[in-house]
Amino acid sequence: MAYDPTAPTESERSVAYYIVGLGAAANAVLLSAQLVPLSSWIAHGCVLAVAASLLVAILSSRNDDYFRHISFVASRFAMGVIAIWFCLEAIIHAGNGAELVGILAAGGQSGGNPTAGPKDWFASETLAVTVAMAFHIRFFFERYRR
Numbered sequence: 001m002a003y004d005p006t007a008p009t010e011s012e013r014s015v016a017y018y019i020v021g022l023g024a025a026a027n028a029v030l031l032s033a034q035l036v037p038l039s040s041w042i043a044h045g046c047v048l049a050v051a052a053s054l055l056v057a058i059l060s061s062r063n064d065d066y067f068r069h070i071s072f073v074a075s076r077f078a079m080g081v082i083a084i085w086f087c088l089e090a091i092i093h094a095g096n097g098a099e100l101v102g103i104l105a106a107g108g109q110s111g112g113n114p115t116a117g118p119k120d121w122f123a124s125e126t127l128a129v130t131v132a133m134a135f136h137i138r139f140f141f142e143r144y145r146r
Contacts, residue, residue: 008062016056016063017143023053024136030129050132057139070142077138078131085127 008016026049033043057071 006062008064012062013064013067016060016067019056020053020136020139023050023056023132024140026050026053027129027133027136031133034126034129050129054132054135057135070139073142074135074139078135081131081134082127085130 026046029038030043030046030050033046038046057067058075060068060071
């Protein structure tokens with residue numbers, strides 16, 4: 001094997017895994033913030049940590065093949081979560097549309113659909129945190145399953 005002067009050292013590789021791990025922990029804090037309010041500086045710090053970890057994982061051209069492989073697998077998993085999320089959103093909003101037609105047909109009487117108005121479930125922040133968490137879970141599943 002030829003010498004590659006730009007190949008990452010062992011410490012550089014471990015730093016990449018450490019940054020992704022730190023981002024996963026910050027992502028767990030952000031996910032819990034969907035239920036429990038956080039102070040703004042903690043939330044912003046966690047968002048920056050998650051963003052940094054995703055950038056390190058995705059822009060991994062200097063890392064080894066194994067790191068790039070598990071980043072690729074985790075990215076595909078996260079895209080699958082987005083697809084499922086959008087399908088659920090379409091189904092729930094189609095149900096709300098059917099309720100709207102029923103309300104109009106009934107002359108303004110609402111039936112009290114429990115799925116009405118799930119706007120917070122499909123907020124962009126909730127989607128971003130959930131998809132990032134799916135990425136981190138799959139990343140570490142791939143790393144430690146072998």
